Amino acid sequence: MKKTKVGIIFGGKSAEHEVSLQSAKNIVDAIDKEKYDVTLIGIDKEGKWHLNDQSSYLLNSENPKLIALNKSDDNVAIVPGSATNQLIHVENAVSLEQLDVIFPIVHGTLGEDGSLQGMLRMANLPFVGPSVLGSSVCMDKDIAKRLLNAAGIKVAKGITVKRPNKDKVNFEDAKELLGTPMFIKPANQGSSVGVSKVKNEEEFYAALHAAFQYDHKVVIEENIVGREIECAVLGNDDPIASIPGEILPNTEFYSYESKYIDEKGAELAIPAELTEEQVRMVQTTAVEAFKALECEGLARVDFFLTENGELYINEINTLPGFTKISMYPKLWEISGIPYSELISRLIDLALERSENDAKLKNTVWE
Template sequence: MTKATVGIIFGGKSAEHEVSLQSAKNIVDAIDKSKYDVVLIGIDKEGKWHLNDQSSYLLNEENPKLIQLNKTNKSIAVVPGESSNQLVALSDSQGLDQLDVVFPILHGTLGEDGSIQGMLRIANLPFVGTGVLGSAVSMDKDIAKRLLKEAGIQVAKSVTYTKNKLSSVNYEEVKEKLDLPMFIKPANQGSSVGVSKVRNEQEFYQGLKEAFQYDHKVLIEETIVGREVEVAVLGNEDPIASLPGEILPQTDFYSYESKYIDEKGADLAIPAELSDEITEKVQKAAIEVFQSLNCEGLARVDFFLKEDGELVVNEVNTLPGFTRISMYPKLWEISGISYPELINKLIELAIERYQRDEQLKNAVWED
C-alpha cells in the first residue's frame, strides 16, 4: 500500500508557540507510520519556516516550560499555484516531496485565525481543520458571539473595546453592566493567554493593559456561575460530538499554565458526571455551535452549565491542543476513538473536503 505524505506544520509566531510544539510531538509520536510518511515543518517565533528531521526537531522536549524548536539551515518557502512541489528548499531551490495533506497544528494567532488556512488553499494543499471563514470568525470572540446570538445561542454578556477607544473605557459603567467579578480577554487569542479575572478598579485597568499587549481588541465579559463543560466535535457536513468533559480548576480560573504546564492546575472529569438528558443536550448544542460558525474537521466547544440547566457558550477552539493533557484527544479516547485513530480520521476528513471542493467550477465558460 502506498503511504500518504503528511506535512505537520507547527510552532509559529504566536503566544501559544510552545503549546504547538507539544501538540506536534504528540501527533508525530502517535501517527500511524505504516500509513503515513511525515514531513516536519517548524515555524520559529520570527516566522521563518524550517524543514526538520524527526530525530532532532525539538529541544528540551520533555519540559513544557523550556521546550524549543530546533532551528535548521534548511529553510523552505511555499510556491502557490503549483500542482506539485508546492514547498521549495531555499538553499538550492529544489522542490520537496509532494505533500498529500497538511496537518497545521498551529495554535493562536496566524495558526487558527484563517491565515495559514488561506495560504494552504492558495497553495492547493488539503489541510486538517476548519477553513478560512470558520477559523477567522471562531478566533475572534467578539464576532463569534455576534454570530451565535444571531443563531439564538446563549452567550455571556460582554462589551468590546478597541485600542483607539481605550480612553473612553469607564470602569463604573462597565461594572454596572457586567457586575463583579468580570473577565478581560484579548479578542483574538486562545488558551487563556492575556486573560485576567477582575475584582476591583485596579485589576480592571491592569487587565486592560495586559489584554492589549496581545490584541488591538479586547472583550470584557460577565462571570457565569456554572460548571465548565467541554465537548469535542469531529466531522465536516455531518459532525459528531464526543462525550462531554468537565474542567475542575484547582486555581482561580483555568489559566494557560493550568492547561498546558501544571498537571495539577485542574482536574479533568472525563467524562463529566451528567445525566443522559444533559449529556445529549450538550452534545446537540456543541454541534449547533460548530455548524453556526462554519467549522469543519474539528473543534472543541466550551460551555458553562448553569444550575438551572441553561447552557452558555464560553468559546470555540478550532485547533485545540493535542498535548498529553489536552481535553480534545482525551474526550475522543473516552468516546471510543483512540489518539492514532483520531489523527487518521482528521486526515481523511481533510482529503474528503478537498475532493469535495475540487468539484466546484472555477470558471463560467469552459474551454
C-alpha cells in the same frame, strides 16, 4: 500500500508557540507510521519555516516550560498557485517531495485565525481543520459571539473595546452592566493568553493594559458561575459530538499554565457527571455551534453549565491542543476513538473536503 505523505506544520509566531510544539510531539508520536510518511515543518518565533528531522526537531521536549524548536539550516517556503511542488528549499529553490495533506497544529494568531489556512488553500494543499472562514470567525471572540447570538445560542454578556477607544472605557459603566468579577480577554487569542479575572477598578485597568498587549480588540465579559464543560466535535457535513468532559480547576480559573504546563493545575473529569438530558443538550448545542460558525474537521466547544441548568458557550477552539493533558484527544479516546485513529480520521476529513472543493467550477465559460 502506498503511504500518505503528511506535512505537520507547528510552532509559529504566536504566544502559544510552546503549546504547538507539545501538540506536534504528541501527534508525531501517535500517528500511524504504517499509513503515513511524516514531514516536519517548524515555524520559529520570527516566522521562518524550518524543515526538521524527526530525531532532533525539539529541544527539552519533556519539559513544557523549556521546550523549544531546534532550528534547522534547511529553510523552506510555500509556493502559491502550483498543483505540485508547493514547497521549496529556500537556498536552492529545489522542490520538496510532494505532500498529500497538511496537519497545521499552529495554535493562536497566524495559525488558527485563517491566515495559514488561506496560504495552504492558495497552494492547493489539503489541510486538517476548518477552512479560512470558520477559523477566522472562531478565533475572534467578538464575531463568534455575535453569530452564536444570531443562532439562538447563549453566550456571556459582554462589551467589545477597540484600541482607539481603550481610554474611553470606564470601570463603573462596565460594572453596572456586567457586575463583578468580570473577565477581560484579547479578542483574538486562545489558551487563556492575556486573560484576567478582575474584581475592582485597579485590576480592571491593569487587565485592559495586559489584554491590549496581545490584540487590538478586547472583550470584557460577565462572570458566568457554572461548571466548565467541554465537548469535542468531529466531521465535515455531518459532524458528531464526543462524550462531554468537565474541567475542575485547582486554581481560580483555567489559566494557560493549568492547561499546558501544570499537570496538577486542573483535573479532567471524563465523562462529566451529567444527566442523560444534559449530555444530549451539550452534544446538540456543540454541533449546532460548530455548524453556525462554519467549522469543518474538528473543534472543541467550551461551555458553562449553571446551577439552574442554563448552558452558555464560552468559546470554540478550531485547533485545540493535542498535548498529553489536552481535552480534545482525551474526550475522543473515552468516546471510543483512540489517538492514532483520531489523527487518521482528521486526515481523511481534510482529503474529503479537498476532493469536494476540486469539483467546484472555477470558470464561467466552458
